[in-house]
Amino acid sequence: MTLEVIAFTLAGLLAAGGAVAVLFVREAMRLMIGLGSFLLGVAGLFLYFGLPFLATAQVFVYVGGVLVLMVFAVMVVHRQADDRPVMEVRHDVGAAAVALAVTVTIVACLRSVVGDALPTPGVYSGVLADELLGPKLLVFEMAGALLLTGLVAVLTIREGEDR
C-alpha cells in the first residue's frame, strides 16, 4: 500500500466519518465538528486528485467561512444550566428525499455539461481562470449578480418581517 493510497483513504474516512456524524449525531456542536471533518475530507480528496486550487478554496470558503458562521449561530443558542443543545429534525424522510433529488440533479447536470471535458489535473487553476475570465465571464458575473440579488432579497424580506 503506497503512501498516496493511505492519504486517499484518510481523506475518504474523514469525509465519510464526517458525513455519518452529520446524519446521526444530534448534539449541535459535535454535529458541526462532523461537518467540518467532512468538508476537510473533501478538500483532501481534491488535493489527491491534483486540484490544489479547489482544495484551498474549499477550506477558505466552506471551512473558514460557512462553517464558522454556522458554529457562530450555534454559540448564540440559549443554553440551560447543564444541557447541550440538540438538533431536532421533524422531517427526516422529506429532508432525505430533497437531498437525494438535489444530488441526482447535480450529477445529471454535471454528466451532461462536463462530460469528458474535465481539465487536466495540475494545470487546473490556470484553465479554470481562463475559462471563468474568458468565454464564461458573462455567466460568471451573472451568477455573482444573482447571488447578490438573493442576499438583498433576504435582507428586504427580513426587514419586512421585523416591522
Next chain:
Amino acid sequence: MTLLLGMGWGALGVLVIAVGAIFGVWWERKVSARIQMRLGPQQIGPAGSLQMIADVPKLLFREDIIPARADRTLFKLAPLIVFAPIAIAMVVIPFTSGWAPMDMSVGVLFFLAVPSIESIALLISAWASHNTLSTLGGLRGAAQLISYEVPRSLSVLPLVLLAGSLRPLDIAQRWEWWWFPLTLVAFVVFFIASLAEMNRGPFDMPEDESELVAGYFADYSGMRWAIFMMAEYGAMIVASLFAATTFLGGGWPLSGAAGTVLMVVKAVALVTVIMWVKWTLPRVRPDQLMSFCWKILTPLALIQLVVVGVVLIWL
C-alpha cells in the same frame, strides 16, 4: 514520499513555533519592560534569557483543571485545533528566494485559508468551557477573525497582481525594490489586519482581561493554556515571516544564506513592532473595531488594488 516529507516539515514547523514562542515570551517581557521603564527578566542567565527554562516546567507540572460543567472531549480537543493551522500555514513561506518547505501553486491562498480554521477552534474552546465570559470572548474572537479576513486577503492581492502568480516563491523571486513603496498601503493593511486576526492588542477584546478574565481560554490552565499562548506567538511569527518574504522582499538586498538571515531579522523587527503596538496603544471597543475594518481598512485595500491594477497597465 511527499506525504512523509510533508509530515517532517509539519513537525519541524511545530518545533520552530514552540521554540519561537519561548523566545517570543522572553522578548515580549523585555520589550514591555523597556516601554514601561522596568527591567523585565534579568536574574536567570544573561539578560534573563534563561527565564523560560524555569517557566516551561512550571506550566508542564501545573494542575490540569477541567471545570465540572465543561464538555470534556471538546475542552481537550480545542487547544490542538487552535495550534495546528498556524503550524500548517508555515509550510508555504519561502525561506530563501528559491526554496519553500512546500512549493504550492496556490500558496498565497493556502496561507490565507488555513489559519481561518483557528476561529472554529476558538469557538469550540469557548463553547466547551460552558462559561459566560468564555462564550462572549469566543463570539468576539470569531466575529473579529471573519471580518478582518476580508482586508487581509485583499491586501495580498496587489502582490499577486504584480508577480502574476499565487505562488509565494514566484513573489519572492520577482520582487523588486519599487514594489515596496507601491504596495505600502497594502502592507500596512496586512499588518493591522494580522494584528486583529491574531487577537493581539489593541485588538485583544476576545481575551480582554479587564472584562472577560481571559475570554475564550479563561478556564484553561497548565499546558493547555500554554498551547493557546504558543498559538498566539506562532501566529505572530508566521504572519511576520510571510510579510517579510512578500512585502519586504525577503532577503533583499542580500542573497543566499545572508539573505535568509536578513529575512529572519526583518521578521523579528516586525514581531517587535507588534509587541510595541500592544504595549503602547489602548484597547479599542468592539464597535470601533468593526467600523475600522469595514469603513477604513477594506476600502483602503480596494483602493490599493485599483492603483496597482492601473500601474500594471503601464509596466
